[in-house]
Amino acid sequence: MNAAYIVLALPLAGALLLVFGGKRLGDPLAGWLATILSFGSFAAVLVTWLTLLGDNAAGNGRLIEKNIFTWLPVAGLHVNFALRIDPLSMTMALFVTGVGSLIHLYSIGYMRGDRDYPRFFFLLNLFLASMIVLVMANSYLFSFVGWEGVGFCSYGLVGFWFDRESAAVAAKKAFVTNRVGDFGFMVALFLMFNHFGSFNYSTVLGTASSGLLGGHATLNGTFATGLGLMIFLGAAGKSAQIPLYMWLPDAMEGPTPVSALIHAATMVTAGVYLVARSAPILHFSHSSQWVIACIGAATMFFAATIACAQNDIKRVLAYSTLSQLGYMFMAEGAGDYTSGLYHMINHAFFKALLFLGAGSVIHALHDEQDMKKMGALRKYLPITFPTFIIGYLALSGIPPFDGFWSKDDILASAYHMNFFLWLAGAVTAGLTAYYMSRQVALVWFGKARWSEARGDSAHAAVGNDPAAEGSTVAPGGTGTEEAAHAPHEGAHGEHSGRPHESPPVMTLPLIILAVLSTIGWLINANFGGFNHLEKFLEPVFPTAIAPAIHVATNTKWVLGIITTALAFIGLFAGLRTWRKVEVPALEPAFLAHGWYIDEALAATVSGPIESGADAMAYELDARGVDGAVNGVASLITGTGRQLRRVQTGYVRNYALGLAGGLAVILAYVAARVGGA
């Protein structure tokens, strides 16, 4: 069980080594160090997990806590840095370190030649350590440490190429939006401490031996709703649900492996984890479960419509991530936590695969991200193409790939809760297939639009003159990775315009993820006793808090057939429309602009806030506050100037003053004596 310490120690050590010695290690070495430590961490998780499986003491509900040190020994508040090893944390840790390691490996190739290569791997390792803290902490407060850690790493990685303004702005947006969610998390912490007097998961949520909620028979419904909604607000910030979703599409400004690691596979699942962890609280608040399910469903549908009209290869995937996270929250709202987590794991596989595939495409086309300037790439990228197709089929919910199974489970549970939730999910499944088909058709099929696109762009100079490349920074501002990638371009300059397959260090993770996307569903297939995940997670979600959801087998078949049919319709509609040689411009501007939410926010919120800030700065501060300070100063100066005149320098004046004073004192004494 001591392997649990190593899980956390390795990436932390990696981060420390890289922050101090990264520059010395240099280009490929820093990456290899980070990757090896990350894989080591994954191995340690495997060992811990196997030990937990072997631990058959059912009495403790498969729960082990490993103390590291006492953090806050204040009267009445005792918080330890301790690791909680239970089925849920192990499930999270396994896929976080597993997928994370693959992305580390991929980054070695992708980031090659970048100016700040060591800093990238420092942030990746720090991110991994924070994420491990988040999922393996034994208390809400310790989880919050990891929560903020991943928030910081996300900020650092989205803004990795901070000399581009769009990246810096996107990083700031991600951070600020996350802070709004953190506010909810913190209020939840305060409420929790006030009510339970502790942050420990075991105390707050109870254990198998102590019973639900640490022996509290029940929880006040209103309190549970408040607590549940605050927790969900935190989760919505991290997992980019309505209304805090705006940062995720912009976060695509970061390098592509970051988009894969943080903004698709791992960090955004922190919210899903937190809600799943808080299941015993949500159990007492039906209304907060409804809110979670409805927000999830709304995000799911809303994001899918936007994804249909995006031209940036990564933004399509970003909106698709929002949509898939919506599915997970809908499942959790419906009380089917296992399916939510099942979908989360599957999603981690195929979304990481799709993002890394997209990265490979971007790499091949020298940092071109506009799908309208791609096409017919299937001949040039013989490894990326089939793996991308597997990810595409998995995301579209085509059997027998991953996405189909978990989406089906979720939709059955949603149907059990409410017909309309299911309907939204089914329609979204069709939309998902449609926008992914559009992407696949635009990128891999049709006519090659990149050759002529490259001819008239500044890229003609690539390879001959890296300095000229640096000076053509970001013509459009958003969405191109060329500016900071200038050295990277230089390294591949000999290819001039022709797309090329990525090195093995990048294709290997693609292949592994493609295999996982094909067979990963076996961890919880809902037939033939294949429901391993459900059985494994049973101690965390006992029937007392997550009652089993019974949907008749026939109904399940009907629902499954309908959603799969919708997915196929979307698939063919997308492929037929977008495989044409000439690129049609069919995207409604309304969707391409993301329902104008950003613009509306800018007009309604940012505008007044900005003018309010202006009023504060130029009126209240300059006149009010500064005026008061300067007023006090000039009052004292003026008084002094007047008082100065008393000092005439004439002895007679002073003498008169003395005499007058004496007379007054004498008169006073005389009056006193006379009075007495």
Added chain:
Amino acid sequence: MTVPGAWYLVLAAILFGIGATGLLVRRNVLIMFMCVELMLNAVSLTFVTFARMLNDIGGQASVFFILVVAAAEVVVGLGIIVAIFRRRPEATADDLHMLKG
């Protein structure tokens, strides 16, 4: 016949009054200095009178101190005045107002 103690006190008050008035109205530094001496001696006279009336040696002892201090003061004060007269042809107290605020 014995002079009543009150007369001495009245004399002392008159002397003090003359001194104070002179200090306030005259401009000549030397005269002002003399007025200060007059006031000091008025106070000394009061002390001696009370010592006699109350049969307390403390008053007379105080006068010794006053005399000593006054002598020292004369030394310093006259020194300053002589220095002033050396620098200026004539000097009134009002000419020496450089210490105004």
